Each structure stands twice: as structure tokens, then as C-alpha cells.
Amino acid sequence: MAEPSHLAAVRESYDTVAAAYAEVVPPPAALDPLSRAMLHAFAEETAGAGPVADVGCGPGRITAYLAERGVRAVGLDLSSRMTELARQAYPHVPFAVASMTTLPVRDGALAGLLAYYSTHHTPPALLPDVFAEFRRALAPGGLLMLAGHVGTGECRRPTEAYGGLPVSFASHRLPATRIAALLEAAGLTVTARLEEGRFATFRARRG
Template sequence: MTEPSYLAAVRESYDTVSDDYAALVKSPTELDPLSRSMLTAFAEHVRVSDRGPVADVGCGPGKVTAHLAGLGVSPFGIDVSPKMIELARSAYPDLPFSVGSMTALEIEDAMLGGILAYYSTHHTPPELLPVVFAEFQRTLAPGGHLLLVGHVGTGERRRPAHAYGGHPVSYESYRLPTDQLAQLLSQAGFTIDAQLVQEPDEDLKWKIASFLAHKPTTEQAVLTS
């Protein structure tokens, strides 16, 4: 498919901020306990189901990819920003990273045991999220797991001029309602196993939603049909 136009702005912006992003964004070990617990639960589900490797989609500088490896799964990272991939390969040379887009993953059908989309879908225009979730569904093996995490809101559309050290950026971001994201996942064929909403506090600036879901097996699909 033709690359969606918004990806050019995302690629250019993250190439621009990559060094400061890597320095400013926390590693998973520095996250709040609930955020860490969702990553741990996802890794355990993937290990138990044992359906294949894990794609960290929108991996940035690879910090979360490396954390997943430490939790006992076999991850690889994908990001639309070549600069981010350079940083990830430099920091974690034992892990595989590649440039790619979640709108058209260069991954065979039913190959993955897990997909992590960790604060990586919020730049996708809402009308294109079904395309992204369909790619997740296509590439996951039956019984494979998805962890989707991101900021949520009431449908806000943000156009920041600067980010991560004051560098100019041209991307847009969206904070969709939790219920809308849950509906889109269900419409894409996922079964949601757990949903966690974290309210803003002195540590969290914005509301965060985490969805732990799986792609049903043929037997599960028959039972629910």
C-alpha cells in the first residue's frame, strides 16, 4: 500500500529529536509499578502461550525492547525513524532492530507470539487505526498477545511545535477515549483480557490506558460465534 502521508512528519520529527528523546524518556525500570506490571504480565502471557517472537512496534531507542528481553521473551524492534533505529542498534547490539511502519509490517501472516505497541499509535489518525490494528491481527499467531499502551482523553488532537529538548516537530497526536480504543480492538478481532486506566497524579500528567488482548484461536472463535 502507499505510505500514509502522516508518516513523513512522524519520521522527520523523531529523527530530529532522537538523541534528546533517548536521554529524556524513562527506562521501564523507572516507570510506576502499574506500568511495569502490565509489561510483566504481557511477557508472562507470551512466554506461556509460546507462539513466536515479539515485535516492539514503535520501539524508539530500544529501551522497552531490551526490557522485554530481560523478561524472558524474544523481541525485535521496529520504528519508522531511522535515527531511532541507529540508537537502538548502538545501545543493544544483541537485539534485532529494523526501520518499518506499523501500517504495513514486513512480517508474514501469523508469525508473532506478541506485539507491543507502547505509546506508539497516538500519532496515527483515528481513521487509520483500523489499518494498524488489522496489521497487528494479521501478523499475530492465533493465541498471540497484544499490549497496547498510550495516553487517552476525549478525542483531543494536538499539534505541538516543539518537543524533547525544544526541537521543532511537525507531527500530530490524538488522545482518543478509552472506550473507542477498546471498540476498535474488538472490531479488529481481538479479545480484550485486561484493561487498566491510570488517572493523572503528581507523577502522571495525562490519563493512560493499557489493553492486554489476544487473537483468538480457531477453537475460541468457534465457541464465541
């Protein structure tokens, strides 16, 4: 079966920009205090609870941050080049090439799942499938933390990024209320939602 066009665009684009992306994206220690606090809380709640997937992990900085805090974390990314950089930088942390549409874990295997600025490339019509996959992979009571861009429903289609390198992905900026509704519809109970300007973070659990 042919790979869906949006996944092919994300894979090819991030393979192209991987090295430049790794240079400019801030590490967890450089994030704003609130973002650091949210990540710390996620790590504290999932440490020792079972395996945790960092979905769309990029160069692996946040996966390594979780691992350093006792989380049994694995980083998953669609881009083989991103995964290669992550393995080089953090050889003690497991990383694998995988799509969030078909996570390589059995049903109910994960104590936690982190999707940190990684779902906005998914066409809105396909987000229910992605969130259903998150629910499938989470154990009952498992914790989801999803952070990302929000907006009024606009779709951005840049032709270059990260220093002028060519990209072909789309970036969808949905209202936070719609994202929360889609999570709930997938069977994930949203327990907290934080909005700050063009960004939002959601915490949810599988019932």
C-alpha cells in the same frame, strides 16, 4: 507510492528528536509500579512462545527489557535515527526500520505484539487499518499489549518537543472506550483494560 503525510511527519520528527528523546524518556526500571507489572506480565506470558514485535520501539529500552526476560523480541520503528540509537545501545537485540501499517512479518508469525505509546500519532480514521495489521501479524491466541494516551478525542499539534526541537506530528487522544471498540472490531478480543488518568493499557488476544 508516496508515503502518507502523517507517517512522513512522524519519521522526520523522531529523526530530529531521537537523541533528546533517548535522554529524557525513563527506562522500564523507572516506570511506576503498575506499568512495570504490566510489562513484566507481558514478558512472562510471551517468553519462549515465539517471536514478539515491539512496534514503535524508539531507542529500544523496552525491547531490551523483554529480551533480558527471555522474550524473542525484535524492535521496529519508523525512525531510522531511533533504530540506529537502539542498535548502538543494545547490539544483541535485533532492530529494524518499519511502519506499523505494514509489519515485515508473515501472517500469524507473532506470539506477541507490544505497542507502547506508539499508536497515538495515527489519525483515528486509520486506526482500524493498524489494528487489522496487528491482528494479521499475530498468531491465533497471540497477545497484544497496547498502552497509550487517552482523552476526549482531542488532537494536539505541537511545533516543538524534547527541549525545543521542531516536530510536525499530531497526537490524537481518543477515549479508552473507543480504542477498545476499534480493537474488538479488528478481531482482537480485549481481555483487560486499565485506565489511570490520561493513560490506558489494553490487553487483547487474537481469536
